[in-house]
Each structure stands twice: as structure tokens, then as C-alpha cells.
Amino acid sequence: xxxxxxxxxxxxVIGNIYAxxxxxxxxxxxxSNLINFAHGSVYTIGAYIGWAAITFLHTPLPVTMAIVFVxxxxxxxxxxxxxxxxxxxxxxxAPLLATIGISFVLDQIVQLVxxxxxxxxxxxxxxxxxxxxxxxxxxxxxLIAGVGIGAAALLxxxxxxxxxxxxxxxxxxxxxxxxxxxxxxxxxxxxxFAIASALGGxxxxxxxxxxxxxxxxxSFQATLKGIVAQVIGGVGNVPGAIVGSLLLGLIExxxxxxxxxxxxxxxxxxxxxxxxxxxxxxxxxxxxxLQSEPLTGAFIAPSKPxxxxxxxxxxxxxxxFALPLVISAPYLLQTLTNAWLAAMLALSLTLMAGxxxxxxxxxxGLLAIGAYASALLTVDLDAPxxxxxxxxGLITSALGTLLIFPAFRLRGHTIAIATxxxxxxxxxxxxxxxxxxxxxxxxxGIPPLSIFGHEITAAREVYWLCLxxxxxxxxxxxxxxxxxxxxxxRAIRDDDVAxxxxxxxxxxxxxxxxxxxxxxxxxxxxxxxxxxxxxxxQTFDSQVSLLALTMVILxxxxxxxxxxxxxxxxxxxxxxxxLTAEYRILIYGIVLLLLIRFRPQGLMGTL
Amino acid sequence: MPAQFNRRFTDWRNRLAIVFxxxxxxxxxxxxxxxxxxxxxxxxxxxxxxxxxxxxxWKKGFxxxxxxxxxxxxxxxxxxxxxxxxxxxxxxxxxxAQKFVSDPKIIVEVGDFSSxxxxxxxxxxxxxxxxxxxFTNSHPNFTKGGDFMWSNSVSQADEQxxxxxxxxxxxxxxxAVLYLNTDWGRSSQAIFTQSAKSLGVDVVASEGYQPDEKxxxxxxxxxxxxxxxxIVLISYYADGALITRQTRxxxxxxxxxxxxxxxxxxxxxLAGEAGNGVFTExxxxxxxxxxxVQAFVTKFKAKYNEEPDDFNAVAYDTIILxxxxxxxxxxxxxxxxxxxxxxxDVPSVIYGEASFDPQTRRVAGARAVYLVVKNGQFVxxxxxxxxxx
Numbered sequence: 001x002x003x004x005x006x007x008x009x010x011x012x013v014i015g016n017i018y019a020x021x022x023x024x025x026x027x028x029x030x031x032s033n034l035i036n037f038a039h040g041s042v043y044t045i046g047a048y049i050g051w052a053a054i055t056f057l058h059t060p061l062p063v064t065m066a067i068v069f070v071x072x073x074x075x076x077x078x079x080x081x082x083x084x085x086x087x088x089x090x091x092x093x094a095p096l097l098a099t100i101g102i103s104f105v106l107d108q109i110v111q112l113v114x115x116x117x118x119x120x121x122x123x124x125x126x127x128x129x130x131x132x133x134x135x136x137x138x139x140x141x142x143l144i145a146g147v148g149i150g151a152a153a154l155l156x157x158x159x160x161x162x163x164x165x166x167x168x169x170x171x172x173x174x175x176x177x178x179x180x181x182x183x184x185x186x187x188x189x190x191x192x193f194a195i196a197s198a199l200g201g202x203x204x205x206x207x208x209x210x211x212x213x214x215x216x217x218x219s220f221q222a223t224l225k226g227i228v229a230q231v232i233g234g235v236g237n238v239p240g241a242i243v244g245s246l247l248l249g250l251i252e253x254x255x256x257x258x259x260x261x262x263x264x265x266x267x268x269x270x271x272x273x274x275x276x277x278x279x280x281x282x283x284x285x286x287x288x289x290l291q292s293e294p295l296t297g298a299f300i301a302p303s304k305p306x307x308x309x310x311x312x313x314x315x316x317x318x319x320x321f322a323l324p325l326v327i328s329a330p331y332l333l334q335t336l337t338n339a340w341l342a343a344m345l346a347l348s349l350t351l352m353a354g355x356x357x358x359x360x361x362x363x364x365g366l367l368a369i370g371a372y373a374s375a376l377l378t379v380d381l382d383a384p385x386x387x388x389x390x391x392x393g394l395i396t397s398a399l400g401t402l403l404i405f406p407a408f409r410l411r412g413h414t415i416a417i418a419t420x421x422x423x424x425x426x427x428x429x430x431x432x433x434x435x436x437x438x439x440x441x442x443x444x445g446i447p448p449l450s451i452f453g454h455e456i457t458a459a460r461e462v463y464w465l466c467l468x469x470x471x472x473x474x475x476x477x478x479x480x481x482x483x484x485x486x487x488x489x490r491a492i493r494d495d496d497v498a499x500x501x502x503x504x505x506x507x508x509x510x511x512x513x514x515x516x517x518x519x520x521x522x523x524x525x526x527x528x529x530x531x532x533x534x535x536x537x538q539t540f541d542s543q544v545s546l547l548a549l550t551m552v553i554l555x556x557x558x559x560x561x562x563x564x565x566x567x568x569x570x571x572x573x574x575x576x577x578x579l580t581a582e583y584r585i586l587i588y589g590i591v592l593l594l595l596i597r598f599r600p601q602g603l604m605g606t607l
Numbered sequence: 608m609p610a611q612f613n614r615r616f617t618d619w620r621n622r623l624a625i626v627f628x629x630x631x632x633x634x635x636x637x638x639x640x641x642x643x644x645x646x647x648x649x650x651x652x653x654x655x656x657x658x659x660x661x662x663x664x665w666k667k668g669f670x671x672x673x674x675x676x677x678x679x680x681x682x683x684x685x686x687x688x689x690x691x692x693x694x695x696x697x698x699x700x701x702x703x704a705q706k707f708v709s710d711p712k713i714i715v716e717v718g719d720f721s722s723x724x725x726x727x728x729x730x731x732x733x734x735x736x737x738x739x740x741x742f743t744n745s746h747p748n749f750t751k752g753g754d755f756m757w758s759n760s761v762s763q764a765d766e767q768x769x770x771x772x773x774x775x776x777x778x779x780x781x782x783a784v785l786y787l788n789t790d791w792g793r794s795s796q797a798i799f800t801q802s803a804k805s806l807g808v809d810v811v812a813s814e815g816y817q818p819d820e821k822x823x824x825x826x827x828x829x830x831x832x833x834x835x836x837x838i839v840l841i842s843y844y845a846d847g848a849l850i851t852r853q854t855r856x857x858x859x860x861x862x863x864x865x866x867x868x869x870x871x872x873x874x875x876x877l878a879g880e881a882g883n884g885v886f887t888e889x890x891x892x893x894x895x896x897x898x899x900v901q902a903f904v905t906k907f908k909a910k911y912n913e914e915p916d917d918f919n920a921v922a923y924d925t926i927i928l929x930x931x932x933x934x935x936x937x938x939x940x941x942x943x944x945x946x947x948x949x950x951x952d953v954p955s956v957i958y959g960e961a962s963f964d965p966q967t968r969r970v971a972g973a974r975a976v977y978l979v980v981k982n983g984q985f986v987x988x989x990x991x992x993x994x995x996x
Contacts, residue, residue: 007825007828010822010825010828120876129858131858134831136857262815330706330708331703334702338702444726444746445752532726536723538723
């Protein structure tokens with residue numbers, strides 16, 4: 001019983017920390033309908049600014065907090081100016097992608113300036129503790145709770161009772177109407193970002209002090225947990241964010257109590273998915289509608305695709321096949337093989353995100369399923385690879401569609417969050433299902449590719465195999481797009497209400513698109529597993545998902561040739577510019593931002 | 608998961624300097640006394656990205672060793688290395704592997720850093736018949752990739768029984784183990800548990816945690832309820848420090864015994880006050896009185912004006928070892944593999960003298976010292992058992 005009290009207290013303590021993050025996210029969502037993926041980056045920046053102030057200026061805590069508050073408010077205003085304001089009127093998902101780009105850039109800058117090594121962030125608070133149950137809480141716990149609840153209360157009062165608060169709420173309800181009533185909408189947004197980011201920075205500082213530990217990688221986890229807490233409480237609802245955070249903390253703590261520490265994040269993400277499915281408006285969202293536009297959240301900028309003449313495509317394909325005959329450098333062929341494997345993934349994603357309008361942030365999960373399926377079939381059952389690779393494709397197709405199926409009725413931002421969560425869940429299940437997947441040890445000794453006793457190991461043969469699969473997938477996909485099926489998918493994407501009123505069963509078409517896309521991604525993962533001979537749950541991490549998304553946007557959403565081009569560019573460039581490898585993520589972030597702002601249709605145009 | 612043991616502070620100016628050094632790509636060979644066509648080792652490792660600091664540590668060890676080796680060279684020719692940056696990413700390490708195996712100048716390969724990156728490339732090296740020498744690869748299956756995979760990384764089969772022995776020597780009977788849930792942590796935990804049992808130490812709780820975990824309060828409640836008389840950490844320094852701090856702040860007073868991977872000044876910085884009294888051990892300790900350690904520390908300090916760490920030491924050991932093999936058995940790729948199996952008693956900072964077991968292709972018998980943290984410093988353990996709490 002006393003342990004139960006301890007788990008409860010611990011859950012509230014950690015929930016307290018999530019609340020600081022969730023409140024800022026909720027405020028921004030409430031006003032601009034935007035899930036700010038850069039919030040975690042501001043949190044990290046706040047922690048590092050605090051570290052610099054304490055280390056170089058020896059500031060006491062209140063002064064440090066003031067410095068962080070002001071500095072992060074400016075960062076927030078900059079994010080609004082770059083990520084949100086120029087994108088008014090473009091697709092809903094555009095600002096969300098922009099905040100992802102901004103978070104890449106900010107995190108990478110922090111890492112370049114401060115090195116990836118963690119640092120200690122000491123605090124000068126008195127060292128007394130209050131015993132509760134078998135544990136205790138300290139001064140910092142109380143300060144964090146005070147800041148979280150205080151900020152929420154102040155914000156609540158501000159939104160309810162002040163004139164600027166009215167303006168903020170009016171903007172949130174209807175931007176155009178607010179504009180007509182004389183509200184300076186841009187100023188309101190700017191203010192909201194400043195307040196929320198200042199709060200985000202303060203939370204970074206306090207959490208950093210709490211753990212006496214800050215590092216540049218803390219951003220992603222923080223954003224993730226903040227978003228989960230927010231969805232539970234009701235997106236855009238400030239008091240709800242606090243309750244959601246505490247609830248998340250409690251569930252995680254009880255999860256640890258029942259099953260053990262490795263299950264913590266699994267609990268968090270499964271909870272998120274459950275809420276998205278059954279209570280997408282959260283506990284306190286009430287009837288607040290997420291969005292009312294007929295747009296399903298696709299990032300599609302209408303454009304005329306750049307069409308290469310058919311003969312040119314065949315010449316290029318022929319040249320690609322002939323390349324190994326001319327150049328035999330295995331290094332170059334390996335790099336291009338990597339590009340072909342990435343192209344299979346990009347083809348799959350461009351179909352789902354571009355053509356069907358279901359953006360996916362967890363696509364690496366499909367690679368992992370395919371890789372594990374083929375690896376385990378060959379290692380445990382001695383099945384030949386020419387059977388396991390298509391089998392892996394089918395398994396991925398079935399499993400992937402099954403996982404995503406319940407999420408089909410979600411729209412806009414929620415589908416992005418749901419896919420992100422599904423990707424994380426796949427990785428966590430692989431880690432925890434030790435009897436099947438060997439858990440953290442990964443699968444070793446995966447045999448090489450072979451056809452009827454002939455091992456395909458030479459760089460040139462692997463290259464041909466992968467290229468042939470890409471060409472085959474691309475041909476089928478092109479054929480599909482110009483068929484009834486492709487037109488229906490685009491209709492769903494462009495206006496699902498209209499599509500439904502024509503008698504189209506949305507779920508079935510989306511499922512078909514995922515089934516086909518899942519096959520390609522599964523095959524890509526499976527081949528990768530046989531090439532590497534060793535995989536673990538981290539071989540396909542969330543970075544791969546975001547990279548795939550960048551490829552697809554670069555090529556042009558829905559565009560088959562564009563996806564392949566995007567894959568070649570993004571898989572090949574880092575090899576060409578090895579010296580700039582350190583800045584690679586920075587470059588991805590900037591490319592993503594520039595594309596969204598200036599060429600949302602990508603290089604080849606959307607289809 | 609990277610087999611990162613101790614991360615150390617490397618400031619960004621240092622790292623910029625590495626970028627410039629990379630641009631030159633012609634390391635220390637220039638000052639060699641030996642003459643003729645240089646003999647080349649290919650290195651695949653992280654110079655940028657999340658693990659960049661380890662690549663930087665390697666280079667310092669390599670360069671120091673090369674200065675020494677090239678006083679007379681190998682087979683009369685200067686030895687050099689080519690460092691390709693993989694960011695410890697399997698996609699890049701396989702491309703680098705293809706580059707190395709097709710370059711006849713490369714006669715042996717060193718690295719990569721993480722198990723994921725190294726083992727993904729193993730099959731390429733094995734098929735091409737080029738030795739892949741992984742000196743930070745603790746994954747038990749690394750050398751099982753084929754007869755061209757060799758490692759002088761301290762095996763967990765060596766280290767964990769010693770940690771268990773330390774816990775037993777300290778007089779603990781019931782321990783709770785917290786381990787990092789990665790290939791490294793998982794295999795270490797299994798070996799530790801087994802050897803603890805044979806020493807009469809009971810493992811009463813075993814909790815794995817994710818590398819990005821920060822909050823351990825609820826985990827520690829589970830630990831407390833198991834009523835251990837000590838807590839064993841199979842952790843790196845950053846997470847080890849987080850756990851140590853939180854253990855004290857939730858009011859647990861049990862002594863902490865941590866695996867050698869927490870041995871880093873960063874552990875003390877991050878753990879603060881709570882770090883005092885933590886017991887650990889290390890294969891490399893600059894204060895170790897062994898002559899080979901003192902000789903290395905003196906040379907290293909003279910060149911870099913800083914204390915070496917174990918990454919510097921293993922990198923140094925690796926080049927000295929490979930130079931000895933090449934000098935004795937020749938410049939042929941296969942001859943190097945055969946030579947590794949035969950060579951005996953190469954001087955080593957970590958092992959004293961290193962010889963391979965041709966079956967496991969690993970080195971056994973790493974030296975180690977028992978350490979304890981006192982007043983914010985790692986010092987040799989004075990043999991005093993902690994008073995029962």
C-alpha cells in the first residue's frame with residue numbers, strides 16, 4: 001500500500017514536469033491550431049541559455065529565469081514569423097512541417113555550439129525535502145508545480161478577462177472574422193508564441209536543474225511527451241493540459257509498477273493512440289471541433305507536374321541499369337543501392353502522404369516490420385530469401401494496414417501524431433517482445449540474399465536487384481495512379497466529404513493504398529536486413545521517418561519520379577559532401593523550410 | 608546501440624579542428640623516419656554526429672601510437688591510417704566498407720564504433736577477406752561474424768564477473784541491478800547475474816531502462832521494495848549519474864556499485880554530491896601504478912597536455928598491436944588474419960600483454976583496478992567495506 005502511494009506521488013512529480021511543456025503547446029494550439037514541434041527545441045534552448053547564464057555570469061535563479069524568459073520569448077516570436085505567418089492560407093499541415101524544419105535547425109545549432117555531450121545544470125535552491133510516504137519531494141518539485149499551475153492559472157485568467165485575451169480567443173475561433181473586427185491577428189499570434197516559448201524555455205531550465213543534466217537530444221522526447229499530455233487533456237485546452245500531464249505521469253508510473261521500466265514509453269504511446277481513437281478531443285476538449293475544412297491535412301500544393309517524356313525516363317532507367325558495367329567502384333554502387341532502398345520507402349510514402357493524403361511520421365516502423373519479418377523467417381525457420389522478401393512485403397502490408405486502420409478517420413494534425421506514435425510503438429514492441437525479436441540484442445547472423453543457391457552479395461548484383469524492384473514498384477504505382485483507383489484516392493484527398501457523397505468508401509481505398517505502400521516499404525526493410533546481416537530496434541529510427549518525409553516533399557508529393565529523385569538526392573548527397581556531414585541535419589531542416597515556403601510542390605511537382 | 612563507454616567533453620573548437628584535419632586526410636605519416644610507400648589502415652568511425660567525440664578520442668590515441676611505430680616503421684615502411692567518417696550510422700559504414708575492400712592499399716580495417724554500424728558492415732569485410740578489427744565492440748556476437756572479425760575490446764565476459772566479485776568483496780548479499788536496455792547492457796546484465804549467483808550474491812531485482820530515460824523515481828520504488836543491500840548499475844556515465852542522484856534524493860541509502868563504463872569525470876560532474884561513495888572499476892586508470900600505464904600517461908600528457916582516458920588507451924593499444932602483427936607477418940590481408948591468431952604477448956596498456964584466443968578472436972585478461980569516488984575524485988579502493996546501512 002505504501003508503495004502505491006509512492007508510485008502515485010512519483011507519477012504526479014513527473015506529470016508536473018510534463019505539464020510545464022504541455023501548457024505552452026496547448027496555448028499555441030488553442031490560438032493557431034498548430035502543434036508546435038519546435039516547442040521541445042525552445043525548451044532545450046532555454047536550458048542552455050540558463051546554463052550559460054549560470055556558468056559565465058553566475059546569476060542567481062530569479063535572474064536566470066528572467067534571462068531565459070526574455071530570450072525564449074524572442075525565439076518564439078521568430079518561430080511565428082518564420083514558421084507560421086508566411087504560411088497563412090496554405091495547407092494546414094504546412095506550418096506543422098515548418099515547425100519540424102525549425103526544430104531540426106535549432107537542435108542542430110545547439111549541438112554544434114555546445115557539443116552533444118551532456119552538461120550539469122546546478123541549482124542554488126535550498127536543499128530541504130518533505131517526506132511523503134516512503135519518498136520525499138524537494139524545493140525544486142514545488143517550484144516546478146508552482147510555475148506550471150501558476151502559469152496555467154495566469155493564462156486562463158488572461159484569456160478570460162483581458163482585452164488581449166478576447167482578441168486571442170477571437171483569433172482562435174475565426175481568424176478572418178477577427179481580422180475584420182480590427183484585431184491585429186499577427187500581433188496576437190506573435191504574443192502567444194512569445195508567451196508559450198518563454199514558458200517552454202523556463203521549463204527546460206527547471207527540468208534541466210531537476211535532473212542536473214541537459215543535452216541537445218532532450219528536445220524530441222520533450223515535444224513527444226508534451227503532445228501526448230496535451231492530446232489527453234484536450235488539444236488547445238490549457239487547464240486540460242495540466243490534468244492530462246498529471247494523468248500521463250500517473251499512468252507511466254503505474255505501468256512501471258506493474259510491468260517494469262522498459263514499458264514506460266509503450267504505455268505513453270498506447271495511451272495516446274487510444275485517446276486519439278476514442279476521445280480525439282481529449283478529456284476537456286468538449287465539442288471543440290478539431291477542424292472543419294474538407295481538407296484531410298494533405299500537404300498538397302496544386303501544381304502542374306513536370307512531366308518527363310516517356311523515352312527520357314526509359315533512357316534514364318537504361319542508363320541506371322548499364323552503370324555498373326561502366327563503373328565498377330563498389331563504393332559508388334553501394335551508395336546508389338542505399339538510394340534505391342530509400343526510393344522504395346519514398347515511393348510508399350508518396351503514395352500514402354501525397355496521393356491518399358494520409359501523412360505519416362512513423363514510416364520507419366514499416367521498414368522495421370519488413371526487416372524483422374524477413375530476418376526472423378530466415379534465421380529461425382531457415383526459409384530462403386527469395387520467399388521471405390516477398391513474404392516480408394506482404395506481412396508489412398497486412399500488419400501496417402491493420403495498425404493504421406483505426407486511424408483512418410482521424411484528420412489533419414491528429415493523423416500525423418497517430419502515425420508518429422505508431423512508429424514509436426513498433427520500435428518499443430520490438431524492444432520488449434524478447435522471445436520473438438531478441439529484444440535489445442537485435443538479430444545477428446542474417447544470411448545474405450540468394451536466389452536458388454546463388455548468393456547475391458557482389459555490390460553490382462545487389463544494385464541491379466534493388467534497381468529492378470524500384471522500377472517495378474514505380475511502374476505499378478504509375479499505372480495505379482492513372483487508373484480509377486488513383487483518381488479515387490486523389491478525390492478523397494482533395495475533398496473527402498464530396499468523395500463520400502459520391503458513394504466512395506474512404507476506409508477501403510485508404511486501406512488499399514496502405515497495403516500497396518506497405519509492401520514496398522516492407523521489401524525495402526527486408527533487403528536492408530539481409531545486406532546488413534545485423535539489425536536491432538534502432539536500425540530504423542524516427543530520423544529515417546523524417547528523412548523519408550523530406551525526400552517525398554523534395555520530389556513533389558504523390559509524384560513517382562519525384563520520390564525516386566528525392567531519394568537519390570538525399571541518400572547520395574551526404575556521401576558527396578562528407579565534410580559537411582556535421583551540418584547535414586541542419587541542411588535538411590533548412591531545405592524543408594525553404595521548400596515549404598517557396599516550392600511546396602517540390603522539384604517535380606505534385607500529382 | 609553505440610558501445611559508448613565514457614563520453615567525454617570535447618568542445619566545439621576541437622571538433623572544428625577535426626573537420627580541418629579531415630580535409631587534409633594525411634595523418635602523422637609525414638614525420639616518419641621510415642621510408643617508402645606507406646602501409647595503410649582503414650578506419651571507419653564517427654567524426655561527426657551524435658558520437659563525434661569518440662572519433663576524436665580515437666585519433667589522439669592513433670596519432671600517438673603512430674609516432675612511436677614510425678620511428679622504425681613496419682617492414683621498413685611508414686604506417687598510416689585513412690579515417691572515413693561514418694557517424695556510426697550503418698547506412699554509411701556499409702558504403703565505407705565497400706570503399707575499403709575495393710582499395711588494395713587498405714590491408715586491415717579498424718572500427719566501427721557502434722554494434723549496429725560495425726556488424727552491418729561485417730559481412731562485406733568477411734566476404735572480401737579484410738580483417739575488421741573492432742576495438743570498441745562489446746556485442747558478444749561481433750566476432751562471430753566470421754574469421755576476419757577480431758576485437759581487443761574488453762569482453763563483458765571478463766568485466767562483469769569482476770564487477771560481481773567487487774560486489775561480493777564489498778560484502779553485499781542481495782543486490783538490485785539497473786541496466787541499460789541495449790545489446791551491451793542486456794548481455795552484461797546476463798553475465799553479471801550468473802557470476803553473482805556463483806559468488807553467493809543474490810540478484811533480487813533487475814530493471815532495464817531505455818537510453819533516453821531521465822526519470823527513475825518509480826523504478827527506484829521497485830528497487831526499494833526488493834530490499835537490496837546494494838544497487839548495481841550497468842550504465843554509462845550520463846544515465847548512471849541520473850540514477851545515482853535520484854537514488855539519494857528519494858531517500859535510498861544503499862551503496863552503489865557501478866560498471867566500469869561510468870568511469871569518467873563527467874559522471875562526477877553530473878552526479879554531484881550524490882556521486883561520492885560510488886564504487887566502480889576500470890581497465891584504465893591514469894593513477895594505476897603499472898609501468899605500461901605510467902609510460903602511456905606520460906607520453907600522452909607530453910603530446911596533448913591532458914589526461915588520457917580509456918578510449919585514448921584502447922585506440923593506442925590497437926595501433927601498436929596491428930603494427931606488431933604487420934611487422935611480423937607481412938602486408939597481406941590474409942596474413943594479418945593468420946598473424947592475429949599467432950601473435951603472442953604484445954605490450955598493451957589495457958591488458959599488460961595481449962594475445963588472442965584464436966577460437967573467440969578476442970583477448971582475455973584485461974587488467975582492472977577497483978575504484979571509489981571520494982570528495983569528487985576517483986581514487987583506488989582502500990579495501991574498506993561500507994558500514995551496513
